[in-house]
Amino acid sequence: MTLSSILQTITGFFRKHMLIVVYIVLAIFMMILTDGFFNSFNIAAILGLGSIMGFLVLGESLVILTGGIDLSVGRIASFSGVVAAWVMLKFQSVLPQSVIIVLVIVFGILSGAFIGFINGISVAKLNIPPLIATLGGMGIAYGLAEFIFSGIPTRLEIKAFSTAVRLKVLNIFPLSSIIFIIFAIALSIYLWKVKSGRYIYAVGGSQEAAFLSGVKTDKVLIWTYVMSGILSAVGGLLLAGWMRVGDARAGGGYEFIAITAVVMAGFSLFGGVGNIWDAVIGIMTLQTIRKIIPHLRISTFFEEGIVGGILLIAVMISVVSVRRMHTIRGN
Amino acid sequence: MSTVLLKADKITKEFPGVKALDSIDFELRKGELHCLVGENGAGKTTFIKVLYGAYPDYEGQIVLDGEDVRITHPLQAQELGIAAIQQHRDLVPTLSGSENIFLGMERTKGIFVDEKAQYERAREVVDRFDKTIDLNIPVQYLKVAEQEIIAIAKALVRKHQILILDEATAPLDRNERQILFDVLKEMKREDDVGIIFISHHIGELFEIGDRVTVFKDGMLVATEDIEKVDVNEVIRLMIGEEERKRYQKQKVERGEKLLNIANLTVPGLIKGVSLNVRRGEIVGVAGRLGANKSIVAEVIFGLREKSQGEIIFNGGLLDVKHPRDAIRKGIGLLPIDRRDEGLILCRNVSENVILAWLNKVKKAFLSILFLNIKTKEYVDKLAIKTTSLSQRVEYLSGGNQQKVVMSKWLNANSDLLILLEPTEGIDVQTRWDIYSILEELARSGKGILLISSDLEEIVAVSDRVYVMREGEIVDEVTGKGIEYRNIFEKSISGDNHKEKKRSEA
Numbered sequence: 001m002t003l004s005s006i007l008q009t010i011t012g013f014f015r016k017h018m019l020i021v022v023y024i025v026l027a028i029f030m031m032i033l034t035d036g037f038f039n040s041f042n043i044a045a046i047l048g049l050g051s052i053m054g055f056l057v058l059g060e061s062l063v064i065l066t067g068g069i070d071l072s073v074g075r076i077a078s079f080s081g082v083v084a085a086w087v088m089l090k091f092q093s094v095l096p097q098s099v100i101i102v103l104v105i106v107f108g109i110l111s112g113a114f115i116g117f118i119n120g121i122s123v124a125k126l127n128i129p130p131l132i133a134t135l136g137g138m139g140i141a142y143g144l145a146e147f148i149f150s151g152i153p154t155r156l157e158i159k160a161f162s163t164a165v166r167l168k169v170l171n172i173f174p175l176s177s178i179i180f181i182i183f184a185i186a187l188s189i190y191l192w193k194v195k196s197g198r199y200i201y202a203v204g205g206s207q208e209a210a211f212l213s214g215v216k217t218d219k220v221l222i223w224t225y226v227m228s229g230i231l232s233a234v235g236g237l238l239l240a241g242w243m244r245v246g247d248a249r250a251g252g253g254y255e256f257i258a259i260t261a262v263v264m265a266g267f268s269l270f271g272g273v274g275n276i277w278d279a280v281i282g283i284m285t286l287q288t289i290r291k292i293i294p295h296l297r298i299s300t301f302f303e304e305g306i307v308g309g310i311l312l313i314a315v316m317i318s319v320v321s322v323r324r325m326h327t328i329r330g331n
Numbered sequence: 332m333s334t335v336l337l338k339a340d341k342i343t344k345e346f347p348g349v350k351a352l353d354s355i356d357f358e359l360r361k362g363e364l365h366c367l368v369g370e371n372g373a374g375k376t377t378f379i380k381v382l383y384g385a386y387p388d389y390e391g392q393i394v395l396d397g398e399d400v401r402i403t404h405p406l407q408a409q410e411l412g413i414a415a416i417q418q419h420r421d422l423v424p425t426l427s428g429s430e431n432i433f434l435g436m437e438r439t440k441g442i443f444v445d446e447k448a449q450y451e452r453a454r455e456v457v458d459r460f461d462k463t464i465d466l467n468i469p470v471q472y473l474k475v476a477e478q479e480i481i482a483i484a485k486a487l488v489r490k491h492q493i494l495i496l497d498e499a500t501a502p503l504d505r506n507e508r509q510i511l512f513d514v515l516k517e518m519k520r521e522d523d524v525g526i527i528f529i530s531h532h533i534g535e536l537f538e539i540g541d542r543v544t545v546f547k548d549g550m551l552v553a554t555e556d557i558e559k560v561d562v563n564e565v566i567r568l569m570i571g572e573e574e575r576k577r578y579q580k581q582k583v584e585r586g587e588k589l590l591n592i593a594n595l596t597v598p599g600l601i602k603g604v605s606l607n608v609r610r611g612e613i614v615g616v617a618g619r620l621g622a623n624k625s626i627v628a629e630v631i632f633g634l635r636e637k638s639q640g641e642i643i644f645n646g647g648l649l650d651v652k653h654p655r656d657a658i659r660k661g662i663g664l665l666p667i668d669r670r671d672e673g674l675i676l677c678r679n680v681s682e683n684v685i686l687a688w689l690n691k692v693k694k695a696f697l698s699i700l701f702l703n704i705k706t707k708e709y710v711d712k713l714a715i716k717t718t719s720l721s722q723r724v725e726y727l728s729g730g731n732q733q734k735v736v737m738s739k740w741l742n743a744n745s746d747l748l749i750l751l752e753p754t755e756g757i758d759v760q761t762r763w764d765i766y767s768i769l770e771e772l773a774r775s776g777k778g779i780l781l782i783s784s785d786l787e788e789i790v791a792v793s794d795r796v797y798v799m800r801e802g803e804i805v806d807e808v809t810g811k812g813i814e815y816r817n818i819f820e821k822s823i824s825g826d827n828h829k830e831k832k833r834s835e836a
Binding site for chain 1: 405406409421422423424425426430431434435436437439442443444446485
């Protein structure tokens, strides 16, 4: 391998994964601008919340890969947290803690899968546009979560669970970030190597062609929304453990951040194009930006506005690149 | 060898107002390559669509391998072993060539997809056609001919008992076509596959066909052994016993120059295109798929930017940035996809007819009565078959929909009409109606630019014809030169050139 071909590989990699460049520039900029922004405390905080949100981003990526969108990820996360608190209260006095932890995880995940299943059926079988279908799912998740404790945030007192979630490996990597990376690795292998994972890309690229090739597109869609629900629920459980509370309102607005991170990562909103690791970098970049905002003495009230701006710019870039692709293709 | 594989009995398919297939009795044997021929709109494509499940509401009976089947879905057709190569619709644009070829029947090693094995097998099949095709990049970045080869390869790796090829050879060059023929011969010899083959090139039939069935106006005229007929006989069957009355064009007085395009270039698509249209003239632009004929229309109508060239319209420089500018200057475009681009399907006839004219309305409120009176004029003049003016256009037949699009531009007072494949999927009778409307318009002093891949149509109505090939105008023919074979040969003779370029690379 010659030097120039190595250089070419490297530039090719960065051109494909522009976000890494963005992140490096951002990091250097922050190191110069602020005194010690990147201390172990801040890094752990970014990784902690970033990885919790990261689960929602993984779910959202899958749905966007099929050409859909999932508005319910945030509310599913809070729903699973509330379900966890409910399970704990119900069995607190009758079962040992280790069993409760298992039950909390199982029921939390099931609640996410349930909402995901409703979303999937609405999209695949009833042909409801994903935007509306998942808006419905979002409403159902929120309604159920509010109903369980009449909207009152309820303490999730499982000591071992909360301590575990807050555990920092090497004093910098929260346990949640390690679980997240394991999930991300598993998911990327699934998407690249396993048949049903490849079908998610196929359905997103052209549902008709996939269907005519014998792919059971309905099943793929339903399964994708269920996975999105499960991943969001895992994020919700970690969030509830971190905050030691099951709160029906905790995940509100998280769908906005998840969608922004996925679009930033270069996923096509038309489906079929996107890399899970770019989405991981996407959420970490976004989380860093959100953490930076107060450091730059910008009012945190402005945070949503900045995230919204990033979303629009990312969509614009994505649309322009699609248009350029069409020009290359000609008629 | 002569076991019957598929038998179709009295297949009839009706569209609103048209009997597209009229009681077709057809038979396909094992290991046979059966050609279907007929002019555009004769019903060949409708027939094979019935066979692969695209039209579940057909009448009649299909017997496959001795069993009664009712084919209601493409997926069901595939499970029965019937596959059709339908060009682009077959491929997922974002997946690679080898992924597309194995989509739905992946090779696996444990739970993982065995990409290496897939790639190697895909390479093997594709290499027979072209060793240079990249099977690792998304197929959307490949050329049309390359995508076609992938689609063919995809059908080849699946074991089918019936393979349908509808104009599959159109984007291929002579060399690739020859290879496809070899592969097909091998399939029918070794696997007893029954092949239904549709092509406009009658010469091809005699190279590979065993039997030929001729369609005409939705009916099956004859089925013959290829050995027992010759080209002239087939053509005679296609055209009919007596000299079929062709569309007869009237002579029209030509007026001043309406449109003059000089040296129009869009990088990578068209190069140095110069053409002109006079008032009272119907100018045809002929060329095969991939000639990029439609790009010219897109530039004139402001849908695409040019890098070079000048367009003079009605004596002034034409500089459009948006279709609105073009419409204001008096240009109307009848797009290829009339259902999605030409009409607003869910609205009624009146609303569609007045759409392009609304811009010019100065009044604050519209009078529905006035609009209906105006629309009625066109409905009468163009003989649009509709139950009422408030009928939604989606329920009209293709021909009548096209007439609504024409009315829209007439109502907007367009001087120049650009038509892209105007009669695709329209029955013969309505086609002729449209031709006579075009002539009528030309006589009233409008200019018509007819861009079409249908040579019959080009020959029937054009006063002058430009022939395009790979984005360039290669010839202009007038008078007696406007003849099917002449234009056809000019539009394809680039194949040799293309082969040479490929072998050099």
